[in-house]
Amino acid sequence: MATLKNYKPEKRPMAGKKFVRVACVQAPQVVFNKWKQIEVACKYIKEAGEKGVELVAFSETYIPVFPAYYTGGYESNVEEWRLWNIGLQDNSIVVPSDETDAIGKACKEAGVYCVMGVNELDDADGVRTFYNTQIMFGKDGRILRRHRKLTPTYSERCYWGSGDGSDLGVVETDIGRIGSLICGEHHAILIRAAEMLMGEDFHIANYPGCHKAQSGEKFLVANRDENAYGCECHLGAREYALEAGCFCLCSCGILGEKDFEPEYKSLIGSDHLNIDWAIGGSAIVGPGGEYVVKPVFDKEGLVIADCYADDIKVSKMLFDAAGHYSHPEIARLVLNTKHYTNLNIIENSSPKKGISYKDLKNLSEEFEVDLDKLERIATRIEKHNQGLAIDD
Known part of the structure; x- marks a missing residue:
């Protein structure tokens, strides 16, 4: 019998594996002590490996904390504002660094892929700009991809610079193609389309925690009802999974007063600090937009699911965004992947x-x-x- 010379079995959903076990890590942040937090992260990576998990996802800017919990501005108390921002400066991550090496080592020992959310400090000489960054580690501990959030949302712009198209992309692995976006990027129509069109089996959507916008005393109010229209993170994750025909790991943060280091306890109770947003809400969504694991609130731990390749096949028979529903003769997308620098010698x-x-x-x-x-x-x-x- 004749064979197809160009047949590539790894192009099948999830690289031909029947199923892959995945997990969202819903772990408290340590405000501000990045090395303690890395120890916690490595503990969960090890536990995930022991439970047969091959892909783990942490929340948005898990290390050292989601900075926009503190909504400071020109009217802030100066000492309070300085304390928060210097703590953030001193505990953010340079890529690569000893900190990323430690996380990579844990991934290698556990045999897992990991997408870690960090505040990344620019490594350019003399620069102190932050980025909201996802770092993807391989099973061998290497950094496979770094993605910087393209546009900080609303008050987040007080903290982060903007990313660019140079780090949008999908990583081909032995468990399938893995991609990721951060928080509000899931509502940026063309950005999410670009990522989807690269073909994903697994998509990491990380968020700081679960909340929803509504009228009331505060603009954002925590929401624990997974059946409500609720937090846009679940809306975004379910729609993304349906459109892309992939599994989506919606990883959300959890944080309490006990998680502040002693020298930062004075910030608790500030009018600008909103840690009640971080109530978890991590969930895992199937390629039909259905929950494989419903949102988990107010609970620390691993949110684990087995993801089956056949679910992708069935989903894409109905709707294949990159295939029979794409119509490139009608509309096409141009992606600029150039990275610009402000000094060219x-x-x-x-x-x-x-x-x-x-x-x-x-x-x-x-x-x-x-x-x-x-x-x-x-x-x-x-x-x-x-x-x-x-x-x-």
């Missing part, structure tokens, strides 16, 4: 030293060119490179 391209007499002699003999003529040409080239006047 053009180095002097002139040679560090002139051509030697021996080289000129060899060229003269090889190509039968007069040696004196070659010497004159070489001299003119050298003067030109040095910006000197050239004799006629």
Whole structure:
């Protein structure tokens, strides 16, 4: 029987695996002590590996904390504002670093893929700008992808810079294709379309915690009812899973007063601090937009599900956004993946030293060119490179 030379079994849903066990890690943050928090994260990564989990997802900016819990501005108490922001500066993550190495080591020992949410501190010299970042670690502990949130939402702009299209993408792995976006990016129509069109089996959607917008005393109010229209994180995760035909890990944060380090306890009770938003709500959604695991509130731990490849096949028979529903002859998407920098140094391209007499002699003999003529040409080239006047 003839075989298809270009047949690629790894292109099947979830790389041909029958099912993959995944988990959202709903763990408290440690405000502000990144090394304690990394210890907690590594503990959960180890536990996940022991339970047969191959992919784990942490909440948005899990390390060291979601900064916009503190909604400070020009009217803030100066000392309170300084305490929060310096704590954030001192406990954020550079990529790569000793901190990422520690997380990578835990992933390697547990044999899991991990998408970790961090406040990333720009590694450019003299720069103190943060990014809301997802770091994807491989089973071997290597960093496979870094994604910076493209646009901070509302008061988040007090803290984070903007990402770009250079780090949008999907990683091909032995458990399938894994992609991710952060919080409000799931409502950015063209951004989520670009990610979907790269083809995902698993999508990580991480959020700071569950809340919903409504009228009342505060603009955002915590919501624990998974059956309500409720928090936009669940709306976004379910719609994304349905449109992409993939499994979506909606990973949300949880935080309480006990999770503040002693020197930061004074912030509790501030009019600007809203940790009541972080009540969890992590859930796992199937490719039909249905809950595989319903939102879990007010509880620390692993939210685990077995994801079956056949569910993707059935879902895409009905609706395949990148396939029979895409219609590129009608509408197409252009993605700019260039990364821009604000300082581009053009180095002097002139040679560090002139051509030697021996080289000129060899060229003269090889190509039968007069040696004196070659010497004159070489001299003119050298003067030109040095910006000197050239004799006629």
